[in-house]
Amino acid sequence: MLAGDEPGQVILRGGGDVTLQRSKDSGFFTDAPTIEDLAGQVTEALGGQPVTSVVVDNSVREGDLFNSTWSTDDIGAGNVAPLGAVMLDAGRTDPTENYSPRSNTPAADAGHALADALGVEITGKVVSNYDHNESDRAAGLVESAAGGARVLVVTDAGMPAVSDPGLPLVQAAQEAGVPLTCLPGPSAVPTALALSGVGVGHFAFDGFAPRKDGDRRRWLETLVDEKRAVAFFESPHRLGRTLDAAVEVLGPDREAAVCRELTKTYEQVRRAPLGELAQWVAEATATAEKGEGPGIRGEITVVLSAAPETGPADPADLVGLVEEQVASGVRMKEACKTIAEAHGASRRELYEAVLASRR
Structure with a gap:
């Protein structure tokens, strides 16, 4: 737990532990720490100062939180969940069941649970929006924005619509004439x-x-x-x-x-x-x-770096690179093609140079 930049703000920074429990009475992992434990530590550290907001830092997980080889059907089946850096009962919606349906937003769930335990009032709603469902979510989010709601797209690390989900939502908002803007952050x-x-x-x-x-x-x-x-x-x-x-x-x-x-x-x-x-x-x-x-x-x-501004390499100087690839199992013709293209040399001349070096 960290103090936030604003008064009354605390940051729940995930470290990769998936065993945090909602409570000792209904947790999945025996003797694991609970949200109540965490809330008690925060209250004690703040000396009674009220907490007004909870921020979840999920950045310890790089890249996609949902493996591209997994099926989204397995979330409801209780097999997998997006792999957040902080999760309650490994993402189970019912911690008393091993194969309970999992959550699409485990890190956000942990933040909500901590906010509840600290008595923080949450007025907004968290909606999952990731690679596998963002096209389906876009219309509903744009409809909410058109009706007067404020929709904030937040990602774990990268810029939305560039390195993280968000492009379908941007396009849908533009097509519907719904105003949108970007709050640039560190890149x-x-x-x-x-x-x-x-x-x-x-x-x-x-x-x-x-x-x-x-x-x-x-x-x-x-x-x-x-x-x-x-x-x-x-x-x-x-x-x-x-x-x-x-x-x-x-x-x-x-x-x-x-x-x-x-x-x-x-x-x-x-x-x-x-x-x-x-x-x-x-x-x-x-x-x-x-x-x-x-x-x-x-x-x-x-x-x-950019490709060097040089003339074609001497094929004789590239023979060693070809032989290294051949030794690793690459066919000689394929190795000659790859090395020649990378160095601007003639594939035929490189092939002949390799043969000559073996005589």
């Missing part, structure tokens, strides 16, 4: 561009890197000749795979910067060639797996 993109040390006279923002290996590789191939710097988001759990793929497609010498936890306590910016960055992440991950370090955590923004 990782310009901060990363400024701190990266990568030349960014012109830049593009590509959102999150594709999750699937094939999609990621095809996306990286479009950046081979990109003359602008490119900023994108990535999960710390996928960062290593993305950098490894970037080395294969773009080459180990393309400059980039990994920007982590920008504007926060553990802010870190590391600029280096892609090959060095990939090695750094691999070593940090290996250390974490041994329990000897934290690994790479937090919200990640990567800034990739």
